[in-house]
Amino acid sequence: MFSSEVCARARQSRDARFDGLFYVAVKSTGIYCRPICPAPAAKEHNVQYYQHAHCAAQAGFRPCIRCRPDSAPGSYAWLGTQTTAVRAKRLIDGGFLGSASVTQLADKLGITTRYLTKLFQQYYGIAPKKYALFKQCDLAKQLLQQTALPVTQVAYACGFNSQRRFNDAFSRLYQITPSSLRRGAEVSQQIELMMAFRPPYNWQAMCEFLAHRLVTPLEWLEGTSYGRNFRLGDYQGYFTAHYEESQNRFRVTIEISDLKGLPLVVNNIRRVLDLDADSAFINTHLQQHCSDMTLQDGLRLPGIWTPFEAGIRAVLGQQISVTAARNLMIQLVEQLGEKQKNGTFQFPSADVIASSDLSFFKMPERRKQAIIALAQHHVDDPDCTPESWLAIKGIGPWTVDYASMRGLSAPDIYLGGDLGVQKAIDKVGQIDEPGCAPFRSYLTFQLWQQLK
Numbered sequence: 001m002f003s004s005e006v007c008a009r010a011r012q013s014r015d016a017r018f019d020g021l022f023y024v025a026v027k028s029t030g031i032y033c034r035p036i037c038p039a040p041a042a043k044e045h046n047v048q049y050y051q052h053a054h055c056a057a058q059a060g061f062r063p064c065i066r067c068r069p070d071s072a073p074g075s076y077a078w079l080g081t082q083t084t085a086v087r088a089k090r091l092i093d094g095g096f097l098g099s100a101s102v103t104q105l106a107d108k109l110g111i112t113t114r115y116l117t118k119l120f121q122q123y124y125g126i127a128p129k130k131y132a133l134f135k136q137c138d139l140a141k142q143l144l145q146q147t148a149l150p151v152t153q154v155a156y157a158c159g160f161n162s163q164r165r166f167n168d169a170f171s172r173l174y175q176i177t178p179s180s181l182r183r184g185a186e187v188s189q190q191i192e193l194m195m196a197f198r199p200p201y202n203w204q205a206m207c208e209f210l211a212h213r214l215v216t217p218l219e220w221l222e223g224t225s226y227g228r229n230f231r232l233g234d235y236q237g238y239f240t241a242h243y244e245e246s247q248n249r250f251r252v253t254i255e256i257s258d259l260k261g262l263p264l265v266v267n268n269i270r271r272v273l274d275l276d277a278d279s280a281f282i283n284t285h286l287q288q289h290c291s292d293m294t295l296q297d298g299l300r301l302p303g304i305w306t307p308f309e310a311g312i313r314a315v316l317g318q319q320i321s322v323t324a325a326r327n328l329m330i331q332l333v334e335q336l337g338e339k340q341k342n343g344t345f346q347f348p349s350a351d352v353i354a355s356s357d358l359s360f361f362k363m364p365e366r367r368k369q370a371i372i373a374l375a376q377h378h379v380d381d382p383d384c385t386p387e388s389w390l391a392i393k394g395i396g397p398w399t400v401d402y403a404s405m406r407g408l409s410a411p412d413i414y415l416g417g418d419l420g421v422q423k424a425i426d427k428v429g430q431i432d433e434p435g436c437a438p439f440r441s442y443l444t445f446q447l448w449q450q451l452k
Contacts, residue, residue: 007049011035016199016248017280020072023050025061032056037067054134055125062175068145070138071249073196074276084109085123088116089131095263097132098159136160137173139263144181147191149259151178157259191256193266195241196249197275200298203243205449206273209302212322213313215329217337217345229346230305232268235261236346239269250275271409272303282439286446289435293428296449301441303409307386308378309347310407314399315371328361335360350378370394405441414440424450 002010002022010018014036025032026042032050033039050056053069063069074093088109091097096105105128106116120128140158143149149157155166155178170178207221214221219228220240227240237256244251250273256265270276279298287295304310316332317325336352337345353375358368373392377384386400386407398417405413414433415421424447425431436443 002049004049007035008044008047011047012041014038017278019196019198019248020074020276021051021198021278023053023056023069023072024048025050025056025059030061031064032061032069033064034067034069034072037064039064039066052124052126053138054131057134057173058126058130063141068141070141071194071196073198074270082123084111084116085119088120088128089124090267092128092132093135093263094267095159095261097129098136098260098263102128133169134173135263137170139266140166140170140178141174141181142193143191143262144178146193149191151182153259154178157262159260159263191254191262193252193254194247194249195252195266195270195273195275196247197273198278198280199248200279201243201245201248201300202279202296202298203245205296205298206300206302213326213329215326215333217330217333218347220344226273228305229340229344230265230268231346231349232261232264232306234258235265237265238340238344239265241269241273268305272305274300274303274409277301277411277442282442285439286436286443289432290428290443290446293431293446293450295446299442299445299449301409301411301445302406304403304406305347307403307407308350308374310403311374311386311389311395311399312353312371313406314402315367315374315395318367318399328363331360350375350382354379366394405444410441412438412440413444415444418444420451421447424448427451 007022011024016036018035023032024035025048026046028046103113106113117127136158140154143154152163155163160166210221210226224243225240229238235256235258239252239254241250241252283295316328333345336348336356339345354372386403389395389400401413401415404410427450
C-alpha cells in the first residue's frame with residue numbers, strides 16, 4: 001500500500017496509472033471511489049485510503065455510482081512470499097468457490113483450511129468465503145449496470161442459487177437493491193462489459209504479435225479489436241474485445257452457452273489480454289537491470305486461452321517458422337475443431353486430438369506422436385501442469401516454459417534458449433537476467449521486440 005501522501009497526490013492528479021492500486025473512501029458521504037473518479041475531490045481530512053475495494057466495503061462504505069469501483073483494473077500481487085495467497089485469490093477470482101468449498105480450495109493448494117484462512121486474512125484482510133461473496137456481488141454489479149440481463153439471470157451468472165440470497169447479499173454489501181439498478185432494461189442475450197487496464201497499454205505491439213500467429217478459423221483480429229471462440233470446462237462461446245485507448249479499457253462482448261461460467265470466462269479474458277499488469281512499474285524494474293536496452297512502454301504478455309492449447313501451439317512450432325506453425329494450427333483446427341454456425345471453429349478438445357492419427361499433417365511422425373501423447377495426458381489428467389509434460393517424449397523445457405508463459409501468463413519465464421532471444425542479446429549486449437525476476441516473461445517479450 002502506498003503512503004497517504006502518495007495516495008493524496010495520485011487522487012488529486014487523477015493519474016490513471018494508479019487506478020485499481022488503491023481506493024478512496026469519503027467519510028462524509030460514506031462512498032468509496034477509484035482515484036480517477038470525476039466527482040469533485042473531497043477534502044483530505046474527510047478521506048480514508050484502502051488497498052482493496054473489499055476492505056472499503058467491509059468498513060461500511062458503498063461504491064460510487066459515477067466511477068464504478070467494480071470496473072477498476074485488478075491490482076496484481078507480485079511478492080514471492082504471497083505465492084499461495086495469490087494462487088488462492090486467482091482461483092476465487094475465477095469462480096472456484098462458486099462450485100466448491102473452502103476446504104476443497106485448501107486441498108487444491110495443498111494446505112489446511114485454517115492456514116488458508118490465516119494467509120487470506122494476513123494479505124487481504126478478509127476470509128476467503130467473504131472475499132468470494134464480494135467478488136460475486138462485484139461481478140453482479142457490473143452486469144446490472146453494463147448489461148440488460150434480467151436480475152434473475154445476473155444472480156445465476158454470479159453463482160447464487162436463489163434470487164433471495166442474492167438480493168440479501170447485494171443489499172447488505174452495497175446498501176442498495178439489485179432491482180434499483182435495472183429500471184427500464186430490456187433482455188439481451190449478448191453480454192457487454194467494460195474491462196479497464198492501467199496505462200500505458202501497447203496495443204500496437206500486442207496486435208502485431210497476435211497477427212503473426214492468428215489462427216483464422218478460431219480467432220479474429222481487426223484494427224482495434226481481437227476476438228476468438230472459447231471452451232472452458234463445460235462452457236463455450238466467443239468474445240470480441242474492442243480497444244478503447246482514451247478510456248483506458250476494452251469494451252468486451254461475450255456470448256456464452258451457460259451464464260454460470262461467466263466469472264471463469266471474464267477472468268480468463270483479463271489474463272489473455274494481461275489487463276492487470278502494472279507495466280510502468282515492470283519497466284522501471286527491468287530498466288535497472290537492462291541499462292543498455294531501450295524498452296517499449298506498455299508491453300503486455302499476449303495470453304493463449306488454455307495451457308493445453310499453448311502446448312499444442314508450442315509443439316507444432318518446434319524448429320519451424322512462425323508462419324509455418326500458424327498454418328499447421330489452422331490445419332489442425334479446420335480438420336478436428338467443431339464448426340460453429342458463423343463458419344468459425346472451436347479449438348479441438350484433448351480427446352478428439354488424442355483419438356486422431358493426425359495423418360493430414362506433413363511432419364515427422366515423432367512430432368505427431370508428441371502431440372497425441374500430450375492430448376492423451378490431458379485426457380487422463382485435465383488439471384495437469386505443464387511441468388508434468390516433461391515426461392512426454394518430444395517435449396522439452398522450452399515447450400513447457402512457452403506454454404507456462406502464454407497459457408498460464410506466468411510472469412517470470414525467461415526463454416534463454418530461444419533463438420530470437422539469443423539474437424536479441426547479441427544485439428543489445430549484456431543484461432542482468434536474474435535481476436529482472438520476477439518479471440522475466442516481460443524481459444523475454446522486450447528482447448523479441450529488439451529484433452524488429
